[in-house]
Amino acid sequence: MVRSPLYGAQMWRQVGQLLLNLPLGVAGFTLTAITLTAGLGMSITVVGLPLLAGGLALSRALGGLGRWRARAAYDSAIHEPEPVQQRRPGVVGFTIAHLTDLLNWRSALYNVLMLPWGILSFTVALVAVTVMWPVLPWVIRALAAVDRILVESLLFPGALAERVRELEDDRGTVVDTAAADLRRIERDLHDGAQARLVALAMDLGMAKERLREVETEDDVVAATKMVDNAHGEVKLALQELRDLARGIHPAVLTDRGLDAALSSVAARCTVPGGVKVNVDLKGPDGQAERPDSAVEGIAYFTVSELLTNVSKHAGARTASVDVWRSDNQLMVLVQDDGKGGAAPYPGSGLAGLTERIRAVDGVLLVQSPEGGPSSITVELPWRTRTARR
Numbered sequence: 001m002v003r004s005p006l007y008g009a010q011m012w013r014q015v016g017q018l019l020l021n022l023p024l025g026v027a028g029f030t031l032t033a034i035t036l037t038a039g040l041g042m043s044i045t046v047v048g049l050p051l052l053a054g055g056l057a058l059s060r061a062l063g064g065l066g067r068w069r070a071r072a073a074y075d076s077a078i079h080e081p082e083p084v085q086q087r088r089p090g091v092v093g094f095t096i097a098h099l100t101d102l103l104n105w106r107s108a109l110y111n112v113l114m115l116p117w118g119i120l121s122f123t124v125a126l127v128a129v130t131v132m133w134p135v136l137p138w139v140i141r142a143l144a145a146v147d148r149i150l151v152e153s154l155l156f157p158g159a160l161a162e163r164v165r166e167l168e169d170d171r172g173t174v175v176d177t178a179a180a181d182l183r184r185i186e187r188d189l190h191d192g193a194q195a196r197l198v199a200l201a202m203d204l205g206m207a208k209e210r211l212r213e214v215e216t217e218d219d220v221v222a223a224t225k226m227v228d229n230a231h232g233e234v235k236l237a238l239q240e241l242r243d244l245a246r247g248i249h250p251a252v253l254t255d256r257g258l259d260a261a262l263s264s265v266a267a268r269c270t271v272p273g274g275v276k277v278n279v280d281l282k283g284p285d286g287q288a289e290r291p292d293s294a295v296e297g298i299a300y301f302t303v304s305e306l307l308t309n310v311s312k313h314a315g316a317r318t319a320s321v322d323v324w325r326s327d328n329q330l331m332v333l334v335q336d337d338g339k340g341g342a343a344p345y346p347g348s349g350l351a352g353l354t355e356r357i358r359a360v361d362g363v364l365l366v367q368s369p370e371g372g373p374s375s376i377t378v379e380l381p382w383r384t385r386t387a388r389r
Contacts, residue, residue, distance in 0.1 A: 017073035025118025028111035056104035063107030273318035292383035314338025332378040340372035
């Protein structure tokens with residue numbers, strides 16, 4: 001790893017950051033103190049709380065300047081938080097939204113602390129640049145570490161806020177996935193079983209009319225042929241309905257669990273050498289357990305889609321599926337000896353699987369170099385199935 005020189009550009013950027021702490025700290029402290037003091041002092045009046053909310057909004061804006069400076073000086077990965085969610089229009093909505101936003105109050109605290117910290121960091125940095133040249137990089141590095149801690153602890157969205165944002169994103173993914181599944185089911189019913197049942201009704205109607213008008217042996221043969229065609233349509237419609245039901249939630253998964261369900265999927269896979277399935281879901285006491293139905297369903301459909309991709313795109317001769325429990329994780333490993341090159345690029349099936357798995361706090365890892373082999377690991381949270389009464 002190449003390290004930056006002690007007296008390089010990064011150090012001087014940090015020096016500039018520390019020297020600017022004093023004027024910006026004075027300005028931030030003054031604006032924050034005036035607006036918050038006035039707002040709190042007038043909070044018993046009509047304009048007090050809106051003024052306090054405006055002061056908090058100003059503190060948040062100054063905090064944005066602090067994050068920008070930290071990214072420029074320290075190459076920090078701090079990203080901008082989500083904007084304040086105003087759920088009601090007008091002044092009342094603005095006031096409630098800003099008074100209840102925790103990051104606003106933390107930004108105000110940061111602006112208040114920047115006055116004493118700005119005085120200290122400015123003084124020490126100026127003295128170090130002037131008379132402490134031999135130890136300047138280490139002094140600046142120590143001051144920069146404290147400055148960065150202040151920014152990241154007060155101006156960075158809290159862990160709870162980040163978790164809420166992640167859950168909102170995951171909820172959107174789940175909703176989009178459910179909507180896509182419903183559209184797929186509707187399309188399959190409309191274009192498949194429904195169309196066949198309509199054709200069946202027409203064929204049976206024509207056969208009925210023909211049987212009513214039987215006069216010659218040819219009429220009997222024609223009616224019989226129509227009935228045979230209708231019988232074939234019935235079998236095809238039943239097969240399509242079975243496939244559709246299997247795509248929604250297979251009965252074998254509900255009745256017998258992942259081992260039998262994945263063995264059924266593997267048997268339908270077109271890999272020449274077949275697919276080996278090994279499922280070991282023993283708990284700490286050595287007894288076989290089943291995960292929660294939601295996790296079990298996601299594991300099943302993930303393996304089903306991965307094996308479909310292997311059949312269509314991998315050009316593999318053999319494949320394997322391993323499922324086991326590791327502490328509080330349900331682990332799934334799908335391997336094949338195909339040509340490799342699989343990647344979760346945007347819009348691909350693997351990208352969709354990644355989003356679906358992430359929605360339940362899972363992880364999907366792809367190792368598929370060009371030329372193969374491919375290995376896809378899925379980690380899902382283990383939640384033991386509760387017994388039904």
